Amino acid sequence: MRTPQQERSRATQARLLDAAVDSLVDLGWAGTTTTVIAERAGVSRGAQLHHYPTKATLVMAAVEHLADRRAAEIRAEAASLPAGTQRVDRVIDMLAAVFTGPLYAAALEVWVAARTDPELRTALVPVEARVGRELHRLTVELLGADERRAGVRESVQATLDLMRGLGVANLLSDDTARRAALLREWKRHLAAVIRD
Numbered sequence: 001m002r003t004p005q006q007e008r009s010r011a012t013q014a015r016l017l018d019a020a021v022d023s024l025v026d027l028g029w030a031g032t033t034t035t036v037i038a039e040r041a042g043v044s045r046g047a048q049l050h051h052y053p054t055k056a057t058l059v060m061a062a063v064e065h066l067a068d069r070r071a072a073e074i075r076a077e078a079a080s081l082p083a084g085t086q087r088v089d090r091v092i093d094m095l096a097a098v099f100t101g102p103l104y105a106a107a108l109e110v111w112v113a114a115r116t117d118p119e120l121r122t123a124l125v126p127v128e129a130r131v132g133r134e135l136h137r138l139t140v141e142l143l144g145a146d147e148r149r150a151g152v153r154e155s156v157q158a159t160l161d162l163m164r165g166l167g168v169a170n171l172l173s174d175d176t177a178r179r180a181a182l183l184r185e186w187k188r189h190l191a192a193v194i195r196d
Contacts, residue, residue: 020062024106099167
């Protein structure tokens with residue numbers, strides 16, 4: 001059983017993680033500072049430093065927190081997925097929503113910053129590798145796909161890569177119409193690969 005101090009500590013961490021994500025969404029990497037995050041979280045700078053001594057550690061913890069939270073949300077949504085081709089359609093729609101939402105934009109802010117920040121890159125690479133593996137596994141599970149069959153593993157990975165690219169394209173302009181057309185074609189392709 002947790003003590004009241006442990007509960008307060010966990011609540012402070014959760015507020016800091018949520019504030020970090022909100023700041024990345026609203027202000028981007030350049031505008032996100034540990035001071036801004038602490039203010040948004042309503043915690044003292046000392047409390048922020050106690051839990052997360054650097055911006056990189058705080059942002060990496062926020063990225064992991066969100067990836068775990070989104071995976072749990074997707075699993076909960078999966079309970080209502082239909083069978084057959086409609087299932088593929090819904091899974092693709094769920095993934096498209098993940099990769100065009102504000103949380104993906106926040107993740108991209110971190111990726112771009114990591115390109116020129118060695119400390120951040122060192123922290124980000126293992127986190128992204130884990131998140132990527134878990135998202136691949138989750139997608140296979142949601143699709144009910146058998147990766148032992150020829151082309152299935154590659155098609156699942158291509159699905160995730162397509163979603164990432166469509167998410168990037170969506171950042172600067174509303175890409176809804178083009179994305180919908182591409183996704184219709186991809187749904188047909190993926191359904192055929194999984195069924196064959």
